[in-house]
Amino acid sequence: QSALTQPASVSGSPGQSITISCTGTSSDVGNYNYVSWYQQHPGKAPKLMICDVSKRPSGVSDRFSGSKSGNTASLTISGLQAEDEADYYCCSYAGSKSHNWVFGGGTKLTVL
Amino acid sequence: EVQLVESGGGLVQPGGSLRLSCAASGFTVNNYFMSWVRQAPGKGLEWVSVIFSVGTTYYADSVKGRFSITRDNSKNTLYLQMNSLRAEDTAVYYCSRGTSSGWYGADWGQGTLVTVSS
Numbered sequence: 001q002s003a004l005t006q007p008a009s010v011s012g013s014p015g016q017s018i019t020i021s022c023t024g025t026s027s028d029v030g031n032y033n034y035v036s037w038y039q040q041h042p043g044k045a046p047k048l049m050i051c052d053v054s055k056r057p058s059g060v061s062d063r064f065s066g067s068k069s070g071n072t073a074s075l076t077i078s079g080l081q082a083e084d085e086a087d088y089y090c091c092s093y094a095g096s097k098s099h100n101w102v103f104g105g106g107t108k109l110t111v112l
Numbered sequence: 113e114v115q116l117v118e119s120g121g122g123l124v125q126p127g128g129s130l131r132l133s134c135a136a137s138g139f140t141v142n143n144y145f146m147s148w149v150r151q152a153p154g155k156g157l158e159w160v161s162v163i164f165s166v167g168t169t170y171y172a173d174s175v176k177g178r179f180s181i182t183r184d185n186s187k188n189t190l191y192l193q194m195n196s197l198r199a200e201d202t203a204v205y206y207c208s209r210g211t212s213s214g215w216y217g218a219d220w221g222q223g224t225l226v227t228v229s230s
Contacts, residue, residue, distance in 0.1 A: 003156070036216040038157070045206055045220040046149075046157065057218065089157050091216065099162065099170040101147070101215065106156040 004029065004090055004104035011110040017078040020107045022090030023071060028102055030071035034093035037066055037075045040106075041086045049088075050075060077109070085111040114138040114219045116207050121224030128197050128228070134190040134207030134221055142167075142185045145210035148192045149217065150203035150226075160205070161192065162215055175201075197228045 005023040012018040022029065022037075029035055035053045038046035048057055050066035053073060063078045073092070077084055090104040120132040132148070148160040161171045161181040169181050180193040190207050204223040210216055 034214065034216070038217060040157075045222055046217060047220070048217050051216045051218070087156075091157070091159070093214075099168075100172060101159040101162070103149075103157045103159060 002102070004092060004102055006088075006090060006104035006107045008105070009108045009110065011112055012077075012080045013112045014080050014082065016080050017076060018080060018109065020075045020077075020088055020090075020109070022073040022075070022092075022104050024073075024092055024102070025071055028092040028094040029068065029073050031095075032093045033068070035066065035068060035073040036091045037064075037073075038089045038091065039084075039086045040089065046089065080111050082111050085109055114209065116209065116219060116221035118205065118207055118221040118224040121205065121226045123227045123229065124197055125230050126198060126228055129193070129195045130197065130226060132192040132194065132205055132207075132224055132226070134192075136188050136190065136209070139209065140185075141183050141188050141190055143212055145212070145215040146181075146183065146190050147208045147210065147215050147217070148181060148190075148205055149208055149220075150201075150205045151223075152200075152203040155203075158203070162210075163190070165212055194226070197226075199228050202226060202228045 037050040040046045054066040094100040094102045115137045147162045206223045208217040209219040
């Protein structure tokens, strides 16, 4: 199972909005509404930001939103804040035969 | 409050074995989908294995036949038995709780480092 494709890095200024893409295939992202997004600060465990494509867990800021079109999922962060600077990973369920999950390679968000 | 505490990591020689533990509190392990996810130094996240609430297990191709995920309901603990370890298995290993009907990483432990080296 190949990793999902994310841009290596994105950047934005405080207050701006950014979008991180996550491209898979018709076997994973395109076939299931089981895409999740994680934020990871250096040396810390990942934190769930979005599940099931667009659901925001309790406690996660509404500045974070998720969507999907075809084989590509997206995470949008609006009103960028300094504490949003982190690595972001997407993850998708990858099939009812193998019951695997696949992560993206990760995107480093820099808040300028 | 949900808590996951991993242990058992360390330095092991290539070809060796190690068993990781993930002690859970605040919920019952056998009622949830539980996964192990790893992260090699400076690299991204890699899904390793899952155990469904009904007990079915699945593995990434990279560890199939070498790793085994189990749980002990009496100890409310998740395990990952790792055999025939290779240098490329060097990583921080996280356990993660999903839901009662599927997995996404709703909760994570702090991770335990496994280093495979001679």
